[in-house]
Amino acid sequence: MTTSITKTWTNRTAAFGLGLALIGGMALVASPAQAEEIQPAAATASPVPSEEAVAPEVEPTPEPSDEATPSPSPSDVPTSSPTPAPAAPELPALAAGTVAVSGEPIVGNTLTGTTTGWPAGTTLTYQWTVGFGYYGGEVEGATSINYTLTSAEANGSMGLAVTGSLDGFTSTTVREFMETTVTQPQKPAAVAPDSAVLSQYLAAANVTVEPQTSAGLPAGALNPTSAYTANITWMEMSDSYVDVYVYSQPTLVGSFAVVDGAVQIPLSAALLGALPAGAHTLVITGQTSGLTQAVALNVAPSAVAAVRTGAALAETGASVTGPLTAAAVLLMLGAVLVVRRRRVTA
Incomplete structure (x- = not known):
């Protein structure tokens, strides 16, 4: 009875232990009462995590943007500097010769350039220039050693530039300028308009007669x-000469040169003395342009004319009758004396 109870208990104990092993996941160890030995399974126990596993943090993939990604500017991109080419050796300057200009600077005349002292083998090129005060420049097409002056250069200053070129040297340019300005050739004085139509002539030319003080006269x-x-x-730069007449009756004063934009007109005593006393008009006309100016002149009576008319004595308050009577009396007395002397002699 005892044996049966013991087995039963033993069996129950074994079943209970097996249940605990299954529930707790533990290895079953056989009881000493059990005849066969149970070898533990050679299984590797899985580690039991003490905490809940956390997934590794993953960076979100950026969503595509509609904005264009800026490209780096050329200044931001490092570039390698090119190696500079070696500078060409500087050529020496060509030794300069000289240039001179001859000829009368009158429209229609030819000016000639002369060069000396340039190195052998030098090629020379020429360029004529003209200057009008603060402006001027090259004369188009004037590239030879000679140049014939035209009306376009009137009142201008001519110059000649000469450039020398020779292999192995840098070019050299020298210049020569004439001191005398270009003039038009003097022409015979034009025929003066008739005094009867002078006023119409001046009106047609839109000329106003200026006072004589405008010409520097008292x-x-x-x-x-x-x-x-x-x-x-x-x-008027096209004029090198002007013709001058004085009216009432047109009297030629002369033709005079235009110098630096002015004309000097001499009024001699012989000219003024030949004019009747009173108002006159000085008419100046350009030989090339035909432009006209006019200046009033007022001439006092001539001393010779005043004596002839007795006007000079009248201006002083003296009378011409007394002197003439006295002269007549003296003339008669002289005649009487001559007659008496002849009688005495006879």
């Missing part, structure tokens, strides 16, 4: 025994 009547100079501003 105000009032000019003394016909003195000489004066009228100074006229003349800005």
